[in-house]
Amino acid sequence: MAWLRDLIRKDLSGVDKYRYGKPISELQRELGLERIVRLSSNENPWPLPDSVKRAIQTSLENVNRYPDPRSYRLRRLLARKWGVSTGEIIIGAGTESILHSLFHSIIAFGDGIVCPVPTYPLYRVAAIASGAAFVEVPVREGGTWEIKDIVDACTGRVKAVVLSNPSNPLGTFLERERMLNLAHELDSRQILLVVDEAYAEYVDDPNYLSGIELFRDIGRVVITRTFSKIYGLASLRVGYAIAPKTVADAFDKIHPVFEVSRVGQYAAHAALLEAEFINGIRLKTISERNRITQSLSEIGVHTEQTRTNFILVKHRKSDEVYEGLLREGVIVRKASDLGLDGFLRVTVGLPEENEYFLSSIKKVLAKLG
Numbered sequence: 001m002a003w004l005r006d007l008i009r010k011d012l013s014g015v016d017k018y019r020y021g022k023p024i025s026e027l028q029r030e031l032g033l034e035r036i037v038r039l040s041s042n043e044n045p046w047p048l049p050d051s052v053k054r055a056i057q058t059s060l061e062n063v064n065r066y067p068d069p070r071s072y073r074l075r076r077l078l079a080r081k082w083g084v085s086t087g088e089i090i091i092g093a094g095t096e097s098i099l100h101s102l103f104h105s106i107i108a109f110g111d112g113i114v115c116p117v118p119t120y121p122l123y124r125v126a127a128i129a130s131g132a133a134f135v136e137v138p139v140r141e142g143g144t145w146e147i148k149d150i151v152d153a154c155t156g157r158v159k160a161v162v163l164s165n166p167s168n169p170l171g172t173f174l175e176r177e178r179m180l181n182l183a184h185e186l187d188s189r190q191i192l193l194v195v196d197e198a199y200a201e202y203v204d205d206p207n208y209l210s211g212i213e214l215f216r217d218i219g220r221v222v223i224t225r226t227f228s229k230i231y232g233l234a235s236l237r238v239g240y241a242i243a244p245k246t247v248a249d250a251f252d253k254i255h256p257v258f259e260v261s262r263v264g265q266y267a268a269h270a271a272l273l274e275a276e277f278i279n280g281i282r283l284k285t286i287s288e289r290n291r292i293t294q295s296l297s298e299i300g301v302h303t304e305q306t307r308t309n310f311i312l313v314k315h316r317k318s319d320e321v322y323e324g325l326l327r328e329g330v331i332v333r334k335a336s337d338l339g340l341d342g343f344l345r346v347t348v349g350l351p352e353e354n355e356y357f358l359s360s361i362k363k364v365l366a367k368l369g
């Protein structure tokens with residue numbers, strides 16, 4: 001069977017399988033617990049609006065047919081929302097799939113992709129899968145990146161920089177001036193800036209530069225967004241990007257043609273029309289987020305500032321706290337899996353889930369002493 005091993009690309013030996021947050025069913029099997037709360041994947045926990053449920057129902061009528069490969073209705077709505085042409089919109093099965101195809105469409109074997117870390121681990125997987133060298137730029141003391149460090153890493157055959165803004169796992173964003181500076185520096189070096197804005201809808205701060213402003217200003221940037229977070233459609237797999245037409249055309253040539261299901265297209269279209277409802281989700285999330293951080297601070301637990309729907313909880317015994325929470329039926333994310341030791345990443349859940357998390361962590365900490 002050695003030849004089978006030899007068949008596999010050698011550069012994949014440096015890629016670990018993605019460590020996702022533990023599924024509820026797995027913990028149930030392991031511990032036989034009745035109540036399990038999963039706060040590990042930054043999903044929106046609130047129920048969908050009725051209009052989205054109705055759209056999903058309608059979409060089911062024709063699931064025997066292939067979906068529209070261009071996602072035309074959704075594409076037109078997105079183009080109108082952002083004031084761009086339909087040819088500048090990319091639609092794919094989530095950010096993950098979009099990044100895979102995007103990197104495949106710009107990378108020749110041995111080119112480079114630069115990425116400030118810690119970050120969302122799938123950038124590395126997508127980069128390496130496309131044949132790129134993945135160049136990491138470590139965060140500085142104080143929890144942010146120097147623009148100069150990122151630009152300095154862009155040597156040789158680097159084609160793109162990929163950045164999560166707001167950052168997963170840090171929860172913070174690069175401020176307006178620094179973002180503009182980075183975008184202009186990269187543009188002058190003919191390097192494509194790819195900004196993943198999976199959590200942008202949670203931010204309401206004039207100092208946050210949404211990628212659409214960069215797109216209007218520079219044009220030669222790619223901005224990804226997802227329906228998996230605030231729009232509540234994680235399992236339907238829909239994401240989109242705003243991209244220069246040349247890049248969008250290349251993407252169209254190689255991405256899986258029918259990757260976005262009809263159900264996903266209908267649901268995303270309906271969700272996009274629910275601006276007020278979505279703003280309500282944002283407000284509820286922020287209010288719950290404040291309540292959690294306040295309660296943690298009252299018991300002496302430090303949390304980092306966050307602009308997203310997740311909270312970084314600092315603890316010198318974070319792995320033990322993680323295990324203790326699992327035994328209580330609470331699944332959070334070990335931030336060490338995301339390159340950040342000494343922290344847990346906790347998604348803001350429904351009020352009763354957050355309450356359960358708070359009472360569980362109090363128990364766990366009391367046992368740890």
Ligand SMILES: Cc1ncc(COP(=O)(O)O)c(C=O)c1O
Pocket residue numbers: 041042093094095096097120164167168196198225226227228234238239
């Ligand atoms: C930074 C970031 N980008 C993208 C995603 C997921 O995107 P999608 O579900 O659209 O593939 C996540 C999910 O955790 C994320 O944290």
